[in-house]
Amino acid sequence: xxxxxxxxxxxxxxxxxxxxxxxxxxxxxxxxxxxxxxxxxxxxxxxxxxxxxxxxxxxxxxxxxxxxxxxxxxxxxxxxxxxxxxxxxxxxxxxxxxxxxxxxxxxxxxxxxxxxxxxxxxxxxxxxxxxxxxxxxxxxxxxxxxxxxxxxxxxxxxxxxxxxxxxxxxxxxxxxxxxxxxxxxxxxxxxxxxxxxxxxxxxxxxxxxxxxxxxxxxxxxxxxxxxxxxxxxxxxxxxxxxxxxxxxxxxxxxxxxxxxxxxxxxxxxxxxxxxxxxxxxxxxxxxxxxxxxxxxxxxxxxxxxxxxxxxxxxxxxxxxxxxxxxxxxxxxxxxxxxxxxxxxxxxxxxxxxxxxxxxxxxxxxxxxxxxxxxxxxxxxxxxxxxxxxxxxxxxxxxxxxxxxxxxxxxxxxxxxxxxxxxxxxxxxxxxxxxxxxxxxxxxxxxxxxxxxxxxxxxxxxxxxxxxxxxxxxxxxxxxxxxxxxxxxxxxxxxxxxxxxxxxxxxxxxxxxxxxxxxxxxxxxxxxxxxxxxxxxxxxxxxxxxxxxxxxxxxxxxxxxxxxxxxxxxxxxxxxxxxxxxxx
Amino acid sequence: xxxxxxxxxxxxxxxxxxxxxxxxxxxxxxxxxxxxxxxxxxxx
Numbered sequence: 001x002x003x004x005x006x007x008x009x010x011x012x013x014x015x016x017x018x019x020x021x022x023x024x025x026x027x028x029x030x031x032x033x034x035x036x037x038x039x040x041x042x043x044x045x046x047x048x049x050x051x052x053x054x055x056x057x058x059x060x061x062x063x064x065x066x067x068x069x070x071x072x073x074x075x076x077x078x079x080x081x082x083x084x085x086x087x088x089x090x091x092x093x094x095x096x097x098x099x100x101x102x103x104x105x106x107x108x109x110x111x112x113x114x115x116x117x118x119x120x121x122x123x124x125x126x127x128x129x130x131x132x133x134x135x136x137x138x139x140x141x142x143x144x145x146x147x148x149x150x151x152x153x154x155x156x157x158x159x160x161x162x163x164x165x166x167x168x169x170x171x172x173x174x175x176x177x178x179x180x181x182x183x184x185x186x187x188x189x190x191x192x193x194x195x196x197x198x199x200x201x202x203x204x205x206x207x208x209x210x211x212x213x214x215x216x217x218x219x220x221x222x223x224x225x226x227x228x229x230x231x232x233x234x235x236x237x238x239x240x241x242x243x244x245x246x247x248x249x250x251x252x253x254x255x256x257x258x259x260x261x262x263x264x265x266x267x268x269x270x271x272x273x274x275x276x277x278x279x280x281x282x283x284x285x286x287x288x289x290x291x292x293x294x295x296x297x298x299x300x301x302x303x304x305x306x307x308x309x310x311x312x313x314x315x316x317x318x319x320x321x322x323x324x325x326x327x328x329x330x331x332x333x334x335x336x337x338x339x340x341x342x343x344x345x346x347x348x349x350x351x352x353x354x355x356x357x358x359x360x361x362x363x364x365x366x367x368x369x370x371x372x373x374x375x376x377x378x379x380x381x382x383x384x385x386x387x388x389x390x391x392x393x394x395x396x397x398x399x400x401x402x403x404x405x406x407x408x409x410x411x412x413x414x415x416x417x418x419x420x421x422x423x424x425x426x427x428x429x430x431x432x433x434x435x436x437x438x439x440x441x442x443x444x445x446x447x448x449x450x451x452x453x454x455x456x457x458x459x460x461x462x463x464x465x466x467x468x469x470x471x472x473x474x475x476x477x478x479x480x481x482x483x484x485x486x487x488x489x490x491x492x493x494x495x496x497x498x499x500x501x502x503x504x505x506x507x508x509x510x511x512x513x514x515x516x517x518x519x520x521x522x523x524x525x526x527x528x529x530x531x532x533x534x535x536x537x538x539x540x541x542x543x544x545x546x547x548x549x550x551x552x553x554x555x556x557x558x559x560x561x562x563x564x565x566x567x568x569x570x571x572x573x574x575x576x577x578x579x580x581x582x583x
Numbered sequence: 584x585x586x587x588x589x590x591x592x593x594x595x596x597x598x599x600x601x602x603x604x605x606x607x608x609x610x611x612x613x614x615x616x617x618x619x620x621x622x623x624x625x626x627x
Contacts, residue, residue, distance in 0.1 A: 125595060157595045173602050180600030267600065275602040299605055347607040 010253035014353070017064050017251060025056035028402050031394040036381065038389025044381050051374040052399075058363050059406050066240070066410025069247030070417045075312050084121045084204045086184030088264070093127045093171045095164070096135050097191040099142040102126075104565050105194050106156070107149050108558035112197035114150045122200065123183070124156040127171045129164035136160060145565065168260070169276050169292035176271050183267050190261035193220065196315030196554045203264040203313065214269040214305025215297065218316035219245040220262040223547045223555060226537040227478070229530035230322040232442050235435060235543040237320070239427060243414045245311035254306040255353040260293035262316045266305070270296070273303035279343055283466035284336050291337025294361060295344060298354035315552055323479050323531035324446060325487050328453035335365045335457040336466070368454035375516065379498060382506030396512060411436060426546040435542055446530065448520040452491040479531040481524060488523035495520035 005013065029049045037045035090109065094102055106124055113122045126143070130136045143158040166173060172188065180186075185207050187200055195218075203216055219241055225234035249256065274296040279286045289295055297307045321327040338361040344350075345358050415436055418424040424432045495517040502513050519526055532538060540548070547555055 159595055175595070176600050176602050179596045179598050180602070182596035182598035271600045271602045273605065275604045277604045277607055280608060295607070344607050346609050348609055 005250060005253055007253065010251065013068075014251055017061070017068065021057050021061040021064055024060045024402075024406075025053045028056050028399065029053035031402075032399055034391050035394040035396065035399065037387060038391040040387040040389030042384065042387055044377055044384065048374055048377045048381065051370055051377065055367050055370045055374065056403075056406075058360075058367050059403070061360075063406045063410045065247040065251065066244050067247070067413050068250060069243035069245065069311075070410060070413035072246050072250055074246075074421070075310070077312070080202070080205045080209070082205060082208075084118055084201060085208045086121070086204055087182070088122050088185040088187060088200070088204055089179075089183040089267075090122060090124045090187045090189060090200070091127060091172060091175060092124065092189050092191065092193070093129065093168050094139070094191045095129045095168070096132050099135065099139040100565055101562060102191045103139075103142040103146045104562040105192075105558045107146055107561050108554055109195060109197065109200075110146075110149055110152060110156060111557060111561075112554060113200070116197045116201065118201065119151045119155065121204070122155070125175060125179070126156075126158040127175055128158065128160035129167070129171050130160060131164065142565075166276070166278075166288050167290070167292075169289065169296075173275065176267065180267050180271050185264050186267050186270070187264045188261055190318060192319035193262050194223070194317040194554055194558055195262065196552060199313055199315035200264075206310075207264060207266060210306070212304075212306050213266065213308065214273070214300040214303070215256075215258055215263055215265045215307045216313075217256060217258055217263040217307075217309040218313045219309065219311045220259075220316045220318040221545075221547060222320040223317045223545075224319050225322065226535075227322045227531050227533045228442070228538050229324060229327070229446070230320060231533070231537065231539050231543040232439055232530075233320050233327075234547075235545055236439055236443070238545045238547065239418070239423075239432070239436070239439075240411065240414055242311045243417065244410075245309060249309045249311060252309065252353065254308060255301045255351050255357075256297065256307045256309045257357065258293045258297035258300075258307060260291075262318060265300075269300060269303065269305045273299045273305065279340070284461045284464060285340055285343055289337075289344075290340055291334060291361070294338075294341065294357060298344075298347075298350050298357070301351050301354050302349045315554065317547065317552070317555065324449060324453075324527045325479055325483070325531075328450070328457075328487075331450075331454060332457045332460075335454065336461050338362055338365055339458070339461050365454060365458055368451050369458045371451060372455045375498070375513075378509075379501055379505070382502065382509055400512075408440065411440065426549070428544050428549065431541075431544060435544070438539075438542055442530070444515075445519045446526060448495075448516045448518075449488065449491060449523045449526050451516070452488070452494065452520060452523065456490075478533075478535075479528055481528050484524040484527035484531075488527055491520050491523040495523075 029052055032052050033041055033045060033049045036048060041049070090106075092102065092106060103126070106126065110119075110124060113119055126139075128136065128139055130139060139158070139160070146156055146158075147153060149156070161171065161174060164171065172186075176186075185204060187195070187203065189195065199218065203218070206216055207213055220237075221241070222230075222234040222237040225231045276289050276292055276295060278288055281287070300307050321330055338358075341358040341361055345355050415424070415432060418427075418432065424430075427435065498513060499510070499517050499521070502510050502517075551559075
């Protein structure tokens with residue numbers, strides 16, 4: 001049984017949710033205009049209102065997806081234990097990550113696949129784009145350890161490109177050009193991905209059963225977090241993401257997303273539709289397509305293939321950044337990738353929803369500088385005398401309450417749904433109450449810091465600065481106060497200037513600025529404090545997640561292999577010269 | 584489901600699959616008209 005909507009139903013639901021978000025944000029805009037300008041609004045009042053409506057729309061839209069997910073029924077699929085028909089390669093593109101960690105995860109996944117009895121249907125290909133010769137040498141020696149794993153010979157491959165043309169998308173394209181015809185499906189993972197064999201088998205069976213299915217995306221859960229920031233994100237991913245994904249899946253229908261990893265693709269569909277061109281012009285807007293995943297999903301949908309996300313497919317894991325600085329670095333990359341999509345909104349033949357997804361991705365980043373502009377405009381407005389227009393009584397509390405409700409309602413709805421459907425029990429029952437409240441408090445405190453980083457990223461890109469594509473250091477944990485200050489002194493300065501300005505120009509409004517300017521003023525402390533716990537995980541009681549309370553067998557297996565590999569030397573220590581041979 | 588013959592070998596399988604480049608950029612709306620005009624202009 002499936003609750004996948006027909007095209008017409010999905011279209012109707014899209015119309016309703018977009019209409020709802022528009023109605024709510026317009027209502028908020030009218031109330032705001034009355035509050036600031038009454039019936040005689042000035043130019044700046046109109047500017048501020050338009051900014052509020054624009055940013056409010058995307059806020060409400062995001063909240064609506066969460067609410068929809070909390071209210072939507074769960075898809076229960078009949079368990080399919082049939083023998084897989086298609087041959088699958090598990091692709092693991094790597095780029096300067098820790099080889100011991102990555103390869104031990106591959107060893108764990110291979111052992112599970114072998115134990116399932118379907119090893120002949122699954123190969124693994126490690127596609128290295130590593131640029132550091134030292135790490136490449138480690139990769140080569142760790143591969144020697146991997147290749148003696150059960151039935152690994154002839155099933156697990158490693159190759160390294162000397163030039164990482166086209167980055168990750170180019171890496172996969174290179175594999176398909178060389179070996180793609182040998183496989184029906186490719187499960188694409190990241191270096192930090194981990195997936196149960198049962199999940200891989202379920203994905204293959206879904207592809208076998210539906211010849212029009214071009215891509216099936218899982219919703220990976222963040223695991224192995226140790227710092228306060230990392231654990232909060234992991235909790236959020238484990239507790240909220242599935243519901244948000246359910247809501248999004250209802251709206252997306254067969255024009256779903258691809259997040260670049262933890263997904264399966266039909267190789268021939270992918271090859272025929274997803275050869276990415278190099279965009280004309282120079283970076284940041286021209287050159288290789290950075291956020292290739294959204295584009296590949298759009299191209300598959302353009303080619304008539306179904307692209308679906310299944311939030312109910314468990315056993316799919318990834319790791320996330322452990323501190324705000326690493327998060328901001330990753331966000332900078334994604335920001336450039338999403339803003340580059342403005343070149344593709346009008347690409348020929350794309351489906352409406354694919355174009356909308358591009359706009360949504362762009363707005364996810366543009367919203368931050370728009371909020372900042374709204375605040376700056378409000379600061380300036382405090383200098384301008386009131387026009388004295390008549391008001392019908394909107395208060396700042398109505399606007400503030402509306403924003404709070406938009407942010408919090410979906411989370412509370414998910415908590416309520418979790419109490420009904422048994423999801424809360426997996427997180428310790430009543431313990432979700434302090435965890436969800438802490439998640440809300442911490443995410444509120446870090447939001448202004450992220451607003452600063454994101455706004456800077458957007459401005460840098462608008463001014464034509466190319467941020468490149470640096471790897472996220474997922475192992476980077478603790479942040480020293482010095483590093484935290486070096487990364488965020490300009491946020492402190494901006495917040496201080498805003499507070500001084502407001503204290504001078506409109507002290508009555510100072511309390512309304514404090515929730516944003518306060519955490520921004522303490523940005524270095526916020527970065528340092530949330531990165532604590534690198535050596536030993538913190539807040540394990542508070543942010544207690546199912547992957548630790550009752551670890552999935554693949555997590556236990558991967559941890560055991562990693563511990564044993566860390567304790568012993570690789571079989572053969574490769575030299576840099578040997579790397580050259582492998583390359 | 585059809586399978587291509589495949590034998591595991593040392594190293595990645597030699598089974599190339601073409602991945603044609605897709606068209607994503609649309610020419611400017613009036614680009615072709617302007618180009619046609621300039622072409623005529625150059626000829627004259």
